Amino acid sequence: MRSTAEARRVTVLNAAVSAFARTGFHATPVTAVAAAAGISEAYVFRLFAGKLGLFVAAAGACFDRIAAAIEAGAEQAAGSSPEEILDAMGRAYAELIADRDLLLFQVQAQAVTDIPEIAEAVRAGYRRIATFVQDRAGADDAQVQRFFAYGQLCHLIVTAGLEQVSEPWARALTAGIRHP
């Protein structure tokens, strides 16, 4: 035994988040994930319940990482006003998604919510983050809504590559958003 199955699963999930983030659920062959994880395709199918099971597990890992980052951000602003805590969470999130994998994975997941298991995974992820923001920051509904609205705006900015566009409309959309 070179490794335990559980350790392998972690490796595979990291590879899966990256691979799915780039090319999405349907256009990412399991062989690509297996290759990135350094194991055979057959073993990936033994570790996870089909490609769908792999994707759902990867979604869990993705939201785990996001939640952890936001919680860490909140920690630093503990005791401040809701507005300041939200700000700290936003900064922590912005730093986390600098590598784009976690952001793009969310986009990809939202695009395949016609598959019920994935829709449920997405809901579970946002449920976790949203309730945490609501409770921990003590933010009201409008603040929570704004937090997520501008988070979603980042998805557009990154997928459309608006940071590279210097036209006025693009500058307006990206204004104040952390430039990489």
Next chain:
Amino acid sequence: MRSTAEARRVTVLNAAVSAFARTGFHATPVTAVAAAAGISEAYVFRLFAGKLGLFVAAAGACFDRIAAAIEAGAEQAAGSSPEEILDAMGRAYAELIADRDLLLFQVQAQAVTDIPEIAEAVRAGYRRIATFVQDRAGADDAQVQRFFAYGQLCHLIVTAGLEQVSEPWARALTAGIRHP
């Protein structure tokens, strides 16, 4: 000749927007679009330059419809304050996407921006809408940014089916958004 090629193209594009909206670029076979349009798969390939050409053309049609709706909304609020014109545009957009096809197509398009031609089509679409909002509403950068941020929030609400979720966090995210 039962029909002209140009008329067929319009029919096919309508079918394509619907089909791609539901299942996305990679998971939608061209046969599905052809069947929905009532013609053979082979003829779709004659009318468009491959599946990619079809998707890009569908994106054009999608943004055409969105732009038209927003322009019509602006028309009704002509002469009002930027804030009011933005509101009218938002209402027009909300009504338009009640059938979900146009909203879901945008989500699907953003998910396949790793394909350069699609990324360019997405940029072109948002360029058109954003410049119009900026010019016609006379809105400043922050207002334009907010307009699109909450527009993107709708993508999350619809893809995750948050309208059906009655938990507090979901109510916060959907608050004030037109419920269908």
Next chain:
DNA sequence: CAAGTGTGTGAGTGCACACTTACAAACAAG
């Protein structure tokens, strides 16, 4: 050492799907 258990793979299998080709029917023009 023998038997059992967990880790790992090579070599398939079957099917879905993008795209092509050869061909046919409708219509137009001379």
Next chain:
DNA sequence: CTTGTTTGTAAGTGTGCACTCACACACTTG
């Protein structure tokens, strides 16, 4: 009527990929 053009399709072709299975190696336990 013939020739040419446009609209339309049936029937392939090749390939990529999800998933399986038989088998091999590592390690443990008695």
